Amino acid sequence: MTNSSSIEPNPAAIGRVPAPPFVRLPDPGRLFEARRERLEFLAQASELAPYLRFVAGIASAQSAIQEALPEPELPPADALDRARAFGMPPLDRNRIAHDDVLSETLTRLFDAVSPLTKPLEAQAALERVKAATPEQMGGMLNSVLMEAIPADSIAEHVYVAAGLQVHFARLAAKLGSAQLVRIGDGTCPCCGGAPTSSLVVGWMEAEGARYCSCSLCGTLWNVVRVKCVLCSSGKGIGYKEIEGGPGTVKAECCDNCRGYVKLLYQQKDAALDPVADDIASLGLDLLLQEGEYRRGSFNPFLLGI
Missing domain, CATH: 3.90.1670.10 (FdhE-like domain)
Known part of the structure; x- marks a missing residue:
């Protein structure tokens, strides 16, 4: 070094x-596809090739599921104005609702990554995520949004984080640069x-x-x-x-x-x-x-x- x-x-x-x-601002339609391309290229000459290809598969799923997803809704205009006035991010992760759009995004992402080649431990983690109760899923969402991932359930939270990336990229793309400080x-x-x-x-x-x-x-x-x-x-x-x-x-x-x-x-x-x-x-x-x-x-x- x-x-x-x-x-x-x-x-x-x-x-x-x-x-x-x-x-x-992100272009969700291109963001994850470009990431997939880069991961697959890097995997050609890397000792991390199996993992890079696995994450490339996740990025491919993140790109593919967007086509039929309903549009997410931004916070109300008055909340956006208030966030700007007080120097706060308009997408308040403490107030993002686990609504139907987010639920469908997560469900489609979990289904899309199921066929990917992955270690048995990663597959078991995915099955646990898919079987999670609303309360358990809410806890995992909160852990990702707080960037405080429990050490004993990292694999589960990777899938949840991938779904949240799609949801938030789609929300951010709907904002205007003038709304940001x-x-x-x-x-x-x-x-x-x-x-x-x-x-x-x-x-x-x-x-x-x-x-x-x-x-x-x-x-x-x-x-x-x-x-x-x-x-x-x-x-x-x-x-x-x-x-x-x-x-x-x-x-x-x-x-x-x-x-x-x-x-x-x-x-x-x-x-x-x-x-x-x-x-x-x-x-x-x-x-x-x-x-x-x-x-x-x-x-x-x-x-x-």
Whole structure:
């Protein structure tokens, strides 16, 4: 593993002052299909191939079930206005109802992933999820939304998280950028979620800018570079990567809070996906576990590390 200093030059900023858009809302119709494609590509040359293909199957299911799903309903207009006025996410995860749309989303997702090749333990976990009572399902939904997964039921919660990702991505896509305000560097302005990872993008209107990717709804929000997205400190920021790699995935480590969030250089490889490449770079997490930094991001497909 190699280290680099806290000074990370941004060539895109030379000679101009970029003004990247604050957010890019998810496109649910493309989000999960692009993730599936990336996971299957990464599986071709990875020791994690079986797991990457399994998650690719989940992403395929997340994409496929949307076609016939009823439209989810946003909170009332007055609630959206109130959230903006008080600097809160409009999709309040504490108030999201377990309604018919969410129930159907979960049911279809569970059915769609049933045929996937998976370990016996994963199949047993899926059967337990499908047989859960409304009270049990409500508890699992709450655990995912609070990002507090019980260690003895991680596999069950992965399936629930996958269904919630679909539901929240569809809700976020119905919002307007003008309804959103900055809440915190490490907090999604749509749903209050933590980032899975962050991206240095190559978009024409935001080349070289950094965006965090929400672990729940898939929204991207702009955060300035060389700044910890966990504690907002601009001091003691360093970058670690696996030696000999392509230099497209690094861990941005903070000496202030001792946390790290991965930084993916999408401007170097446009195919990088904030979830897929976070999983595929598990080796970097394992190396960092031996040191002083803790993982500060949330990825439901990497629970337990």
